[in-house]
Amino acid sequence: MSDVTYLGADRAPSPGSGLSFGVDIGGTGVKGAIVDLRTGQFVGERHRIDTPQPATPEAVERTVAEIVDHFGWTGPVGVTVPGVVKDGIMRSAANIDQSWVGADLRGLFSESLGGRPVTVLNDADAAGLAELEYGGGAHVSEGLVILLTLGTGIGSAMLYNGTLIPNTEFGHIEVDGEIAEKQASAKVRKDRGWSLDTWAGHLSTVLTHYERLFTPDLFIVGGGISRKADKWIPRLTNTTPVVPARLRNTAGIVGAAMAVADDL
Structure with missing residues (x-):
């Protein structure tokens, strides 16, 4: 578990803190961690939970909430999914259950996380952002x-x-x-x-x-x-x-x- 704990919205990290939170939804596991954006490194260890089966949006959003709660994180959260996302809505599901198509993921995840802001994006897009900043394209x-x-x-x-x-x-x-x-x-x-x-x-x-x-x-x-x-x-x-x-x-x-x- 991370050694950084946030106990309330008034103590969530400010933009100047350099910290953020990401969750990556995969076919076998859902993983999350606090990230120091100054270095691209995790603050503490990531936390992983097996992807629920069947992997419906409702089951996965509960898993995401469990991962976020594991860290006591109360700020905004970024979430990746394996499909096309426009305006928070899942538009395709090539390698995931078809029940995801049309789901309002931004609303779903935000509700399960107490109404906080949630950004949802394609998993490869997320990897591209990270690799360009900290990895092969740095x-x-x-x-x-x-x-x-x-x-x-x-x-x-x-x-x-x-x-x-x-x-x-x-x-x-x-x-x-x-x-x-x-x-x-x-x-x-x-x-x-x-x-x-x-x-x-x-x-x-x-x-x-x-x-x-x-x-x-x-x-x-x-x-x-x-x-x-x-x-x-x-x-x-x-x-x-x-x-x-x-x-x-x-x-x-x-x-x-x-x-x-x-x-x-």
């Missing part, structure tokens, strides 16, 4: 950066001159007649038994297509497979530089905390 101050998370599917975040362009969902773009995440996700590689060399060829095709569409200055690639980046990044044949994500499983929490602090 050296980039200008230009177009695309973050891709390679896991069950392909999540994406686009940032131009440091500003997030939300809900890109590049994994759903058709590339050479096939949806991108159906030919280059980490899951596809595992399911088809591909070597890293074979998989890197398919990923190169997808990245080259993104280059033609968007002309990015940098790709940041995350997901568990980024731990082996030194073995497959050199095999890529696209032209835009590719670097591995650095924050790994902390990026969603950090990005959620950044989003609520910036009132996105």
Whole structure:
């Protein structure tokens, strides 16, 4: 548990305190932590609870509230979800229960947290914010950066001159007649038994297509497979530089905390 405790709204951290709170909702676990935005580091340890099954919005919002209460946090909260979010409403659920579509997540989470402000955003967008500030893109101050998370599917975040362009969902773009995440996700590689060399060829095709569409200055690639980046990044044949994500499983929490602090 964190060694920082907030006992009332009048003692919640001010914007100048540099502290914020993020929660990252995943398929197997819901994780949260207090984040020091001056460093991108957690204050104390994160707290994780298994994602409830069935993972309905109502069940998950109770889990989020339990995580926030664990820290005694009474300020605003940022929450990531695996789908498109507009004006606090869930608009898609590609890899989550369809009951999330149309849910007013901002209202739902805010009510369960006593009416405090809640910012809800796509999980890959949150990771993109965090990686650009503290991770693989920390050296980039200008230009177009695309973050891709390679896991069950392909999540994406686009940032131009440091500003997030939300809900890109590049994994759903058709590339050479096939949806991108159906030919280059980490899951596809595992399911088809591909070597890293074979998989890197398919990923190169997808990245080259993104280059033609968007002309990015940098790709940041995350997901568990980024731990082996030194073995497959050199095999890529696209032209835009590719670097591995650095924050790994902390990026969603950090990005959620950044989003609520910036009132996105």
